[in-house]
Structure formats: C-alpha cells, structure tokens
Amino acid sequence: MELLKIGGLNNAKMIPIVGIGLTKDFFEVDFNDEMTWNKFLQLENYHSAQFAIELGDNGFSELGISQGDYLLFQNYSYDSVREKIITVRSEERYIIRLATNVTPDTSILTVPANVYPPLELMSENIRIIGVECGFIKPHDDMVIIDTNDL
Structure with missing residues (x-):
C-alpha cells in the first residue's frame, strides 16, 4: 500500500470518486x-x-486506513491478488475486502483482525473490479473537484 499526499500539482490527472464503499457490508x-x-x-x-x-x-483500521480515507484502485489484471485489497462485485452490489484466498472455486475475503466475519463466495459469482494501489488521508492540500459546485 502506498500513502500519497499531494496538492497543487502541475502535471496532474483527475480520477472519479465513485462513491462511499464498505468492508462490512455490500x-x-x-x-x-x-x-x-x-x-x-x-x-x-x-x-x-x-x-x-x-x-x-x-x-x-489495522492497516492504518480509516473511515473517510480515499482508497485508490487500478483495473484488475490477472496478477495474483492474494492479500491485496480488492473491490468485488457480486450481482449488482460491491464490497471492499482483502483477498485472502482466491481459487477458481471459492474466494475468501476478509478484513484484518477479523473485525468483520470472513466472506466465502463462489468465484464464478463474483468479479474483481479493482485492486488497491494506494490511499489518501484527507488533508489540506488534497484537491477534490465537485462538479455540482461548477
């Protein structure tokens, strides 16, 4: 995991904040x-x-990532996701978890210290949407553009 602190960038890109995600529930x-x-x-x-x-x-929280932090995701490739934070779709709902064990048959998704019970899902019924590639804690230099304000 990579903690980023940025602001006032000259060579920047904008990525969408697609919503508020959970580790406890879909x-x-x-x-x-x-x-x-x-x-x-x-x-x-x-x-x-x-x-x-x-x-x-x-x-x-055991990983230093708190409520209100922004998790950054890249598209899923076919590299191993074991012990990585992933966003998973099951039907039309999503959950963010650690990929503890992903096999062609079943996928076990957890959170550190088992704060919430592990999920065991049939691998054929899920799709990995993204793999975490960093996170940002809210800070004064963070730039968020809200198009509703334009």
Whole structure:
C-alpha cells in the first residue's frame, strides 16, 4: 500500500470518486453511469489509479486506513491478488475486502483482525473490479473537484 499526499500539482490527472464503499457490508455504486460521478480527485499524472472510493467504515483500521480515507484502485489484471485489497462485485452490489484466498472455486475475503466475519463466495459469482494501489488521508492540500459546485 502506498500513502500519497499531494496538492497543487502541475502535471496532474483527475480520477472519479465513485462513491462511499464498505468492508462490512455490500454497497451499491453505478460504475456504468459516468454521469453520476460528480467528485474527482487530483493525482500525479503517473499514478496508475483509475478510480477512488471513500471508505465508509473502519474495517481496515489495522492497516492504518480509516473511515473517510480515499482508497485508490487500478483495473484488475490477472496478477495474483492474494492479500491485496480488492473491490468485488457480486450481482449488482460491491464490497471492499482483502483477498485472502482466491481459487477458481471459492474466494475468501476478509478484513484484518477479523473485525468483520470472513466472506466465502463462489468465484464464478463474483468479479474483481479493482485492486488497491494506494490511499489518501484527507488533508489540506488534497484537491477534490465537485462538479455540482461548477
């Protein structure tokens, strides 16, 4: 995991903050309707993040990631995701968890110190949407553009 602190960047890109995500329960967000995305986070242009999710609970507090922090995700590749934070879709709902054990048959998704019970899901019924590639704690130099304010 990579903690970033940025602000006032000359060579920057904007990524959508697609919503508030949870580690405890499934949540809903529309990844298909870009028109519903009204907040964007400024990052260094070289960063691999494709989207951000604001964490809505404290399931990753053992990792130093708190409610209100922004998790940065890149698109899933076929590299191993074992022990990485992932966003998973099951039907039309999502959850953010550690990929403890992902096999072709089942996937076990957890949070550190088992703050919430592990989830065991049939791998054929889930899709990994993104793999965490950093996080940002709210700070004074952070730049978030809200298109509702324009």
